[in-house]
Amino acid sequence: MKFTLSWLKSHLDTDASVDEIAEALTDLGLEVEGIENPLEKLRDFTIAKILEAEQHPDADRLRVCKVDTDQGETQIVCGAPNARAGITVVLAKPGTYIPGLDITISVGKIRGVESHGMMASEKELELSDEHNGIIELPSGEIGENFADWMAENQPAKVDPVIEIAITPNRADALGVRGIARDLAARGLGTLKARDCDPIEGTFKSPINVTIDEDTLDVCPVFYGRYIRGVKNGPSPQWLQDQLKAIGLRPISFLVDVTNFFTFDRNRPLHVFDADKVKGDLRVHRAKGGEELLALDEKTYTLQEGMVAISDDQGVESLGGIMGGEVSGVTEETVNVFLEAAYFDPVRTAYTGRALKINSDARYRFDRGIDPAWTPIGIEHATRMILDHAGGEASEVVVAGAVPDHSRAYKLDTDRVVSLVGMEIPAEEQRATLTALGFELDGDMASVPSWRPDVQGEADLVEEVARVASLTKLQGKPLARINAGVPKPILSPLQKREQAGRRTAAALGYNECVTYSFIDKASASLFGGGDDATMLANPISSEMSHMRPSLLPGLLQAAARNQSRGFADLALFEMGHVFAGGEPGEQTLMLAGLLVGKTASKDVHGASRAVDVYDAKADAEALMSAMGAPAKMQILRTGEAWWHPGRHGVMCLGPKKVLGIFGEVHPKVLQEMDVKGPAVAFTIWPAEIPMPKKTVTTRPALKLSDLQPVERDFAFVVDADVQALDLVNAAAGADKALIEDVRVFDEFIGGSLGEGKKSLAITVRMQPKDTTLTEKEIEAVAGKIVEKVTKATGGTLRG
Numbered sequence: 001m002k003f004t005l006s007w008l009k010s011h012l013d014t015d016a017s018v019d020e021i022a023e024a025l026t027d028l029g030l031e032v033e034g035i036e037n038p039l040e041k042l043r044d045f046t047i048a049k050i051l052e053a054e055q056h057p058d059a060d061r062l063r064v065c066k067v068d069t070d071q072g073e074t075q076i077v078c079g080a081p082n083a084r085a086g087i088t089v090v091l092a093k094p095g096t097y098i099p100g101l102d103i104t105i106s107v108g109k110i111r112g113v114e115s116h117g118m119m120a121s122e123k124e125l126e127l128s129d130e131h132n133g134i135i136e137l138p139s140g141e142i143g144e145n146f147a148d149w150m151a152e153n154q155p156a157k158v159d160p161v162i163e164i165a166i167t168p169n170r171a172d173a174l175g176v177r178g179i180a181r182d183l184a185a186r187g188l189g190t191l192k193a194r195d196c197d198p199i200e201g202t203f204k205s206p207i208n209v210t211i212d213e214d215t216l217d218v219c220p221v222f223y224g225r226y227i228r229g230v231k232n233g234p235s236p237q238w239l240q241d242q243l244k245a246i247g248l249r250p251i252s253f254l255v256d257v258t259n260f261f262t263f264d265r266n267r268p269l270h271v272f273d274a275d276k277v278k279g280d281l282r283v284h285r286a287k288g289g290e291e292l293l294a295l296d297e298k299t300y301t302l303q304e305g306m307v308a309i310s311d312d313q314g315v316e317s318l319g320g321i322m323g324g325e326v327s328g329v330t331e332e333t334v335n336v337f338l339e340a341a342y343f344d345p346v347r348t349a350y351t352g353r354a355l356k357i358n359s360d361a362r363y364r365f366d367r368g369i370d371p372a373w374t375p376i377g378i379e380h381a382t383r384m385i386l387d388h389a390g391g392e393a394s395e396v397v398v399a400g401a402v403p404d405h406s407r408a409y410k411l412d413t414d415r416v417v418s419l420v421g422m423e424i425p426a427e428e429q430r431a432t433l434t435a436l437g438f439e440l441d442g443d444m445a446s447v448p449s450w451r452p453d454v455q456g457e458a459d460l461v462e463e464v465a466r467v468a469s470l471t472k473l474q475g476k477p478l479a480r481i482n483a484g485v486p487k488p489i490l491s492p493l494q495k496r497e498q499a500g501r502r503t504a505a506a507l508g509y510n511e512c513v514t515y516s517f518i519d520k521a522s523a524s525l526f527g528g529g530d531d532a533t534m535l536a537n538p539i540s541s542e543m544s545h546m547r548p549s550l551l552p553g554l555l556q557a558a559a560r561n562q563s564r565g566f567a568d569l570a571l572f573e574m575g576h577v578f579a580g581g582e583p584g585e586q587t588l589m590l591a592g593l594l595v596g597k598t599a600s601k602d603v604h605g606a607s608r609a610v611d612v613y614d615a616k617a618d619a620e621a622l623m624s625a626m627g628a629p630a631k632m633q634i635l636r637t638g639e640a641w642w643h644p645g646r647h648g649v650m651c652l653g654p655k656k657v658l659g660i661f662g663e664v665h666p667k668v669l670q671e672m673d674v675k676g677p678a679v680a681f682t683i684w685p686a687e688i689p690m691p692k693k694t695v696t697t698r699p700a701l702k703l704s705d706l707q708p709v710e711r712d713f714a715f716v717v718d719a720d721v722q723a724l725d726l727v728n729a730a731a732g733a734d735k736a737l738i739e740d741v742r743v744f745d746e747f748i749g750g751s752l753g754e755g756k757k758s759l760a761i762t763v764r765m766q767p768k769d770t771t772l773t774e775k776e777i778e779a780v781a782g783k784i785v786e787k788v789t790k791a792t793g794g795t796l797r798g
Helices: 005-009 018-027 146-153 176-186 237-245 253-264 345-355 360-367 371-389 415-419 426-435 457-468 492-506 520-525 551-562 612-625 666-671 723-731 774-792
Strands: 002-004 032-036 046-055 063-069 072-078 088-092 108-110 113-115 161-164 209-211 221-228 270-273 281-285 291-293 299-301 307-311 314-318 335-342 397-400 408-410 439-441 444-446 569-578 586-595 597-599 607-609 633-635 642-651 657-664 678-683 709-718 738-748 756-765
Touching: 002 005, 002 237, 005 018, 005 161, 005 176, 005 237, 018 032, 018 161, 018 176, 046 146, 063 088, 072 113, 176 253, 176 426, 176 457, 209 221, 209 397, 221 371, 237 253, 253 270, 253 360, 253 371, 270 314, 291 314, 307 345, 335 371, 345 360, 408 457, 415 457, 426 439, 426 457, 492 569, 492 586, 492 612, 520 551, 520 666, 551 569, 551 586, 551 678, 586 612, 612 642, 612 657, 612 678, 633 723, 657 666, 709 723, 709 774, 723 738, 723 756, 723 774, 756 774
Parallel strands: 209 281
Antiparallel strands: 002 161, 032 161, 046 063, 046 088, 063 072, 108 113, 221 335, 221 397, 270 335, 281 307, 291 299, 307 314, 408 444, 439 444, 569 586, 586 678, 597 607, 633 642, 642 657, 657 678, 709 756, 738 756
16 A cells, blocks of 8 residues: 555644654554655755856767856756756766666766766656656755755655555555544544535436345445536646556546545545446346456456446446446546445455456455445545536435444453553543544444454454554563462363374474365365355465365375475374364364385385385374373274275274374375375374373383283184274183284185185283183183174184
8 A cells, every 4th residue: 555645644634754654654553665755866966057058069969068066167968958058957966876767977978078967857867757858947046955945846746655564454544544544543643624515416317226136235335426517638736646656647537536536535436438328327246258348458257146337238347346448438528427336345356356357446345445435435526526627416326225334342441451461541542442433432432434354342452552552562470379380271182282293293294284274176085175164255266165184285285395306205284174164163183194105114224115004003103192092993984085995993983083094095196196105194182082080190010920821813704804803802702811812814715715714813811810721721712712703703714
């Protein structure tokens, strides 16, 4: 947002310097990005007078001038056609930098004649584009600083330009009036009254306006006025200077008026050439496929739902974004229809993004303009047109109604201390809010219509603290409530989160922090991408949905690393994933990803491709660190993005899922542009059951002096029987005695026949009191065979 100092002073009565204003703006949250002060470029130039101007002996277009300066008479060769004796000029002495030429003047010879400096034109000093001759000053003393002369005689040409950064919540600061209001509240001046009496229409507008019923939610109000008999042409010099200073090109008065109010009051307007409008205007949602030749001379094809303004011959304007070329005003325009409407920020942003149009109007409607100033804005613009272009105004045409944005919040003057830590007197707080446009009734503060960002009591405190200056905030140590060691404040889930991060890092993983937003295609691969998780106003098309899992972000990070030559990766992230957009539909997840090769733990140190057991080992280590029980079921009921035969669901029963590990499906890797192999795991820390008793010490070590006994069993079962079912059945034969059961062999084919396989297990029995006898061992073995046969239908292999 750019504006000039004189523009600001048209709203603010102040004697503050540019530096004081810049410092206050940054302190108020409107960060100054730059100050362009033309006077600083002119400090080295002085005023001189040409005493004589004679023809150059060797050049027809050059003159040898004798110039009177503050250092005496000097000789300068000049090629300007208006160089003549008796005129007062601007002198650049040797060693002076010329901004318009980007050179430093030195003593030189031109066609054999010495020249000690130069006399400058307006273009060479970047005052204008005029370069047909040197500057002729109507006044000025020899030796006088040219910057001082310009500041006194032509201040508009050397008006300082201030550029500030606007945060998305401060739409009101996109108008000079809003900036002046903030400075007045800070105490840098007084806000001037800039009212305009309503203009009485002398006839009914021949153009009427209607808004379709299904469009009122995105264009609730439209004000229009017909003005006949105007004379369009160049704008007044003051208006041209203001627009040029902020980088806008003056076009014609009627167009410049709309640009002026866009920056002056954050009120985008539009003017139609009324003689080119056929019939009445209709505000409606596009059906899709309509075309508009816009003012930027590009043709746009409208998509369904976009807000269009049409007449009998088709679309004439794109609501809140840009007008059309067909009904645009020209120098021949004599009758205009002035528009002031309010358009929904979200709908405008969608339309502008889809059509890739970035206009000043769209920039402001995206962030939200003042809806209550819509009827006032058309009166101001009408007055300006009548005063400078003449004409006669009709009665105002109104369609719809100004949306009600009224709201009020309680002002608790004590909250400034608790929320910000500043002590500000209550009367000062009330005075600050009043200066910012809030209306106070007792302890209730009504929010002005131009502040859509104020949405609660805390925002009132923020406004008070911002204007008072947060630089006055002093750090103070918190008072200690109780002596001694403070109680722990971390919740069990926070402790698990901390343990998970530390353990993952200790296992060699690099932590990633990715956006919670991903594109729809990636979200769909992991069970998301539906309307429930779609953002209403996304940052970009690549961030349109909330993430359903952490794996898409990790895979995207892996793809970016692989494209830069880093093939072997170990990445993890801890964060929330989303099943919907409502509170409570988010879950904390820990995810890890291994890609490429990993160093083997054998004596040779050879590398090998990562496999599912790497992910399983790391997942179990992390779950153990976070307090998960040692024994869990492993099922194959994972979602479609896991390899169907190479993953495991770690759970306590089929409905209590704690985590999943396994290979990522090859199709998913292909879609995410990741070169495999890739294995991963996801863990839900909140699903891990809390211990029944909180124990701060390690349990006692229990060792047995008795020799454990191991027995091997081989069972022939159906091919679809899972090894886990067999292991669980064997372990349940005698829970007090059987310490461990593990699979050590699988055999398929041979004499077993079709549809059968052999699973061999080792059962470890650990006696507690006495050494086991052979009879006791055989009894346990019989129970194992019985349990396995009953659970799986298997038989002991002969």
